[in-house]
Amino acid sequence: MxxxxxxxxxxxxxxxxxxxxxxxxxxxxxxxxxxxxxxxxxxxxxxxxxxxxxxxxxxxxxxxxxxxxxxxxxxxxxxxxxxxxxxxxxxxxxxxxxxxxxVKWIQEKKTIVNTFTDSEIKMMLHYTRKRTFHTIKKTGKGRTGFCTKFVNERNYLLLLILTDTGMRINEALSLKLENINDSQIIIKSGKGKKDRIVHCSPLVYKQYLKYNRAKENYFSSNGIVPIENIFVTKFGKKYDYRLAEKEIYKIGKAVNIRDSIRISPHTFRHYFAQKLVRENVDIYMIQKLLGHASIKTTEIYLRSLNIENEINKVIKYSPLQNLD
Missing domain, CATH: 1.10.150 (DNA polymerase; domain 1)
Known part of the structure; x- marks a missing residue:
């Protein structure tokens, strides 16, 4: 036909x-x-x-x-x-x-993509946390002080979630109020329309409560009713991933992240995977936490692992180095 x-x-x-x-x-x-x-x-x-x-x-x-x-x-x-x-x-x-x-697949180069170091993560978290201590000075028309407080609390919470759970940026920005409690975060309709559950650490939940308080103060003072998403814009609409990427990029630049590192939400996923490997977490558990359908995708993430420590181990146990 x-x-x-x-x-x-x-x-x-x-x-x-x-x-x-x-x-x-x-x-x-x-x-x-x-x-x-x-x-x-x-x-x-x-x-x-x-x-x-x-x-x-x-x-x-x-x-x-x-x-x-x-x-x-x-x-x-x-x-x-x-x-x-x-x-x-x-x-x-x-x-x-x-x-x-x-028609066969094209052979892809197995490139190593470096991710954030622990110190870089700490610098970004410290920078965003410090900004949450912003003193509300102007509370007149427009409630500018409340808006700044709300935005800073939101940015800090987003970085905490990305660092601690490794979830995709779109998954984080699609979270509803009912998807989080003091012990877990439920990711509804993730990539491939698959639900999964990740842990919610005390630090994340504590910041979630602080953010909600700042959010309520800002919107109630301006007569705005926001949508049910956790992360919203100052107009109460869904926080777009492009805006989040731009904000994260600014934060990375503010703390002088290395030029060789791609400052983006997805780099937090690579960091999360790397961190779990360092802690000897089973690769299949990492696959589940990241929401990968195939273990091969997880293996690609692990190719981005900086193997300097592993190289040092090899040197330590080198046959030539240990010959009498």
Whole structure:
């Protein structure tokens, strides 16, 4: 059965929405398939059954030559595989005829990504905590003092949660008031729409109470009713991850985090994983805490581990060093 590439893409994206895939997943797939379809059109390929393995390989090479990383190009290949999987399920093409089975993954470079050190984490936490002691001076029109207090308490709580739980930034910003108590934090509909529970340390819960008090003072004084999310903007709306990333970047720069370190919320996840490895926590437990579907993803996180201590251990027990 012949079906145009555009029709197949349109159907698959609608099917993805009907299946409840995340908005970000659908946006990425739509963007990727648009680029892929334009590439095929330029080669006068308009129907699904006209696509050959060589066309997909040429597209992947084209992306690499455009400066895309191996990881990003494999992401494109994953989307193309999803398209053909949909076409096979809908019987637009037979399994044995699908060209995607004869296209291999691109080998990715196993790069080591350094993360924060303990001292850098301490500096960022100390900096944000110190700002929570801001004295409320102006309480007139606009309640500027209350707003500053609220923002500083929010930033400190967010850093504590990211450091202590390793959760994704979008998971943290999606937390509702009922998702946290004095012993645990319930992450609802995390990546892959999977719920999980992480611990809530006394330090985190204590700051949560302080933040709620500052939050209530600010919003009640301005007659604003915020949404049920824990983290909100000064207008009572959901705190966007872009704003959080910008704030964390400013904090990192303020305490002079090394230039070689990416100052972002995700780096806290790498730090969390590294810290647990240092404490000899089982890798499968780390996988559960991070919410990874595959242990291979966790292993990638552990590749970012700074292995200086491990190298020192090897030197200590070096056969040559211990020869009599």
């Amino acid at each position: 012949e079906i145009s590439i555009q029709s197949a893409i349109q159907e698959m994206l609608f099917d993805n929405k009907a299946r409840g895939l995340s908005k970000n997943t659908i946006i990425f797939r739509e963007k990727t398939l648009k680029i892929f379809s334009v590439f095929l059109c330029q080669n006068y390929i308009l129907n699904i059954n006209e696509i050959k393995p060589i066309h997909i390989k040429q597209y992947l090479v084209d992306r690499l030559e455009c400066g895309y990383s191996e990881t990003t190009v494999n992401g494109h290949l994953r989307v193309i595989r999803a398209l053909f999987s949909y076409c096979i399920n809908e019987e637009y093409i037979r399994y044995e005829e699908a060209p995607i089975h004869r």
